[in-house]
Amino acid sequence: MGLLGLLVNNPVAFILIAIPLMYAIIFHELAHGYVAYRMGDPTAKHLGRLSLNPLKHLDPLGTLMLFLVGFGWAKPVPVNFGNIQNYRKGMILVSSAGIIVNMILAFLALLLYSFLDPPQSSMLGLMLFFFAKINIILAAFNLIPIPPLDGSKILLGFFPAGVQAIMLRLERFGFLIVIALLYFGVLDPVIDFLQMVILSLINVMLP
Numbered sequence: 001m002g003l004l005g006l007l008v009n010n011p012v013a014f015i016l017i018a019i020p021l022m023y024a025i026i027f028h029e030l031a032h033g034y035v036a037y038r039m040g041d042p043t044a045k046h047l048g049r050l051s052l053n054p055l056k057h058l059d060p061l062g063t064l065m066l067f068l069v070g071f072g073w074a075k076p077v078p079v080n081f082g083n084i085q086n087y088r089k090g091m092i093l094v095s096s097a098g099i100i101v102n103m104i105l106a107f108l109a110l111l112l113y114s115f116l117d118p119p120q121s122s123m124l125g126l127m128l129f130f131f132a133k134i135n136i137i138l139a140a141f142n143l144i145p146i147p148p149l150d151g152s153k154i155l156l157g158f159f160p161a162g163v164q165a166i167m168l169r170l171e172r173f174g175f176l177i178v179i180a181l182l183y184f185g186v187l188d189p190v191i192d193f194l195q196m197v198i199l200s201l202i203n204v205m206l207p
Helices: 003-009 011-038 060-069 087-115 123-143 150-156 161-183 188-205
Strands: none
Touching: 003 011, 011 087, 011 123, 087 123, 087 150, 087 188, 123 150, 123 188, 150 161
16 A cells, blocks of 8 residues: 555554654665765755755656656655766765764654654654665665665766766666666565564664
């Protein structure tokens, strides 16, 4: 069921899922732009993308897909790596920024969740739980090394120029490949495994 069906059948559940999902995606994209800005690329800042305003980040088609089928996307934050002095370092740090922020947000949400007593019985507890879960899923999904996902760009930072050129040419087809793999469930065990790894790392840091 997409979010549209959830809105009709269970408005409370819609709010508990839609708001955390929206801001998990926004923080993810904001992290890319902010790290790029700190490394010398002002592109995202000049375009007004270093903002928590959802209207700056939401993609019309991605938002529609999110409501209809439960899977969507935001507008990618534009980054000009030519403005970054160390291209390889920039590629690795900018690409990993969104994943790291999602993991930090999941940790903070679960940390606050652990202080609630009992956590499951309050609206805040449920919202923190969904926020943590969504951020873990988003981090795991973006770690997959298929263009244009962040995992592929992190790897690109370690590859020689020739391999980078091949991978960048494949990026135009990457999104269709990801959609197809998701549709047939090929990526499900990969995402489940990555979620388990991320949650294990977070649990180690929780009190």
